[in-house]
Every structure is written in structure tokens, then in C-alpha cells.
């Protein structure tokens with residue numbers, strides 16, 4: 001008997017970055033050497049203190065469930081780190097520890113969105129934002145930003161998209177895929193629009209050229225949700241550890257959702273996160289310095305090849321380059337580069353209609369891989 005799948009499944013589009021990766025794995029199994037610039041994953045190692053803390057915790061038998069909200073020591077470390085970085089006062093009672101920022105996103109949208117409700121998604125956007133909304137029965141409403149305006153989110157355009165059904169605005173800053181960093185005034189204007197702001201700050205601190213990334217926490221409001229985690233800042237993607245700092249009144253309902261959906265985040269990984277937050281600053285700084293110089297080389301190389309990059313991205317670790325000189329169909333171009341040049345990149349359409357015609361290049365890859373990718377693309381694009 002054929003399986004009858006729930007309607008929500010068909011509302012969720014494939015994550016194209018993963019589709020590119022999965023095709024690349026097939027090519028590699030056939031003997032090809034692929035340069036990977038498609039996945040947003042640091043190539044550098046996590047803080048050794050975090051790895052050691054994790055191993056120590058495992059050896060000491062820290063293998064059971066924790067309080068569904070997370071270990072108190074970790075929630076205190078998160079509150080302290082947030083206070084240090086943003087100047088905000090955060091109560092550990094507002095912190096819920098999750099298995100990755102992704103899980104925090106699911107909990108927050110489950111909390112806010114009923115079927116038919118709308119969530120404003122400035123675009124180009126992280127591919128999964130609208131899909132989390134759809135899984136909750138909601139409707140993403142896209143508000144496009146433009147490369148010529150450094151991908152700045154326009155609060156007036158967001159205001160114009162509000163309806164009585166709007167339940168939240170989701171903002172990523174520093175942003176995937178554009179690297180844009182929204183200034184404090186913009187974040188404040190968005191928070192002032194009368195619906196909760198869900199601020200994804202997973203790339204917080206990964207900024208260049210003296211830029212700072214403002215946190216929605218610094219607004220001191222009681223209607224913002226800040227999502228964060230150890231994946232990017234500490235190169236700990238596989239640890240699967242994130243959190244949400246929520247308004248006090250949301251803490252208990254989030255806790256109840258977590259108890260039911262996930263029970264708790266992984267216990268020994270929570271110890272690793274405490275160590276990363278307390279002792280991982282050097283690792284983050286080393287990564288940041290490496291990304292800053294890779295970013296400049298990659299942008300220069302892409303411009304030389306004929307890609308359009310209006311300005312150096314201010315944060316995160318991506319270049320979102322205009323590829324329309326080669327092909328306006330970003331999906332076709334990305335898969336073509338993979339097949340012919342063995343360079344894996346993400347098609348801009350993965351990040352919404354506003355990203356069509358662009359390709360996303362991740363520069364959390366070694367200098368030699370970046371150079372090789374540019375060389376291979378030079379050959380493939382010339383031959384096309």
C-alpha cells in the first residue's frame with residue numbers, strides 16, 4: 001500500500017546545498033576530486049578545550065538526560081557570554097539549550113505560528129527559515145533586499161508586508177548567504193514593528209574590517225527571541241548544540257515543547273559548550289583572522305573571473321556572487337560547475353527568488369582549496 005504522506009511534506013523544498021553535496025559524494029565515490037565550497041561548515045578545528053571537556057564528560061559517565069532546559073552551568077555560561085558580547089542582562093531562566101540552533105528554530109516557530117499565520121522572511125534568506133514556518137502550517141512572506149544596497153533589510157518594506165496574521169519577523173545577521181550585517185538601527189526598527197523578532201545570531205562575532213554585529217538582545221526588549229549556537233563561531237557543527245534566549249513569558253511553554261519533542265540536548269556536548277564559551281575565544285579569533293584574508297582573495301578571484309560582487313561581505317563566511325554573466329539559472333550553473341569543474345557551490349535560488357542568478361561560495365575552506373576552485377572554474381567558464 002503506498003504511504004500517504006502528510007500534506008506538509010510537499011511544502012518543504014529540498015535543501016539545494018545538501019543536494020549539491022550529495023551529488024559531489026557520488027562523484028567522489030567514482031574517483032573525482034571535488035573542492036567543497038557548498039556547505040557552511042568551518043574547516044578549522046573546534047577549541048581543544050571543548051573537545052577535551054567532551055571527552056572528560058563522557059569518561060566521567062555524563063551520558064544521561066539533563067534538565068530539558070539544559071545544564072544550569074551551561075545556561076549560566078550562555079547568559080554570561082551574551083552579557084559580555086551584547087551588554088544585555090540575560091537571566092539563565094530565559095535560556096533553553098537545544099540540539100543545534102535548528103532545533104531552537106523549530107521550537108520557536110512551533111511556539112509562535114498557528115496554521116495560516118504569516119512570518120516575514122527578508123530574502124535572500126537561509127533556506128530553512130521558510131520551511132520551518134511551513135512545517136508549522138504557517139506562510140512565509142518574503143521581503144526582498146538588493147545587492148546594490150548591500151542587502152540591507154528595509155524596515156519600511158517589512159512594515160508594508162505586515163498583515164493582521166503576521167506573527168513574527170525572522171532576521172539573520174550576520175547573514176547566510178549574503179554576509180550582510182544589519183546595523184543596530186535597522187534591528188531596532190524591525191523590533192519596533194509590533195510583532196516578535198526572531199533574531200538568528202549564529203554568525204555573531206564573525207565580522208571583518210572592524211565591523212561589529214549588533215545583537216537584538218542589546219535592545220533590552222521582552223519580545224525578541226535570539227537564536228545562537230556553537231556551530232559556526234566555535235567550528236562545532238557536528239556537536240549539534242544551540243540555544244534560544246527567549247522572553248521570560250515564553251520560557252515555560254518552550255520548556256514544555258522541548259520536554260515533549262526532544263527531552264534534552266546531549267549531556268556531554270553541553271559540557272563541551274561550556275568550555276567553548278569560557279575558553280574558546282582564541283579559536284574564534286584565529287578563525288576570524290583566517291576568514292578575513294580568505295574572503296579578500298576569493299572576492300578578488302571571483303571578480304577576475306567575471307562574477308559580480310558589489311562589496312566585500314561584512315560578516316559570516318560566504319560570498320554571494322552575481323553569476324548572471326554566465327547563466328541566469330543558478331541551479332543549472334552550480335550543477336554544471338560540479339560536473340565539469342568538480343567545484344561544489346550552492347545555487348542562489350536555494351535562498352529564494354531574490355537569490356536567483358547568484359552563487360554562494362563558502363570561504364571557510366583552505367586557501368589552497370579556494371585557489372584550486374578559482375583555477376578550475378576559470379577553465380570551465382572559458383570552455384562554456
Ligand SMILES: Cc1ncc(COP(=O)(O)O)c(C=O)c1O
Pocket residue numbers: 040099100101102103126172175176200202228229230231237240241242
Ligand atoms: C543562518 C543559519 N542558521 C542556523 C543554521 C543551523 O545551525 P545549527 O548547526 O546550529 O543547527 C545555519 C547553518 O548553516 C545557518 O546558516
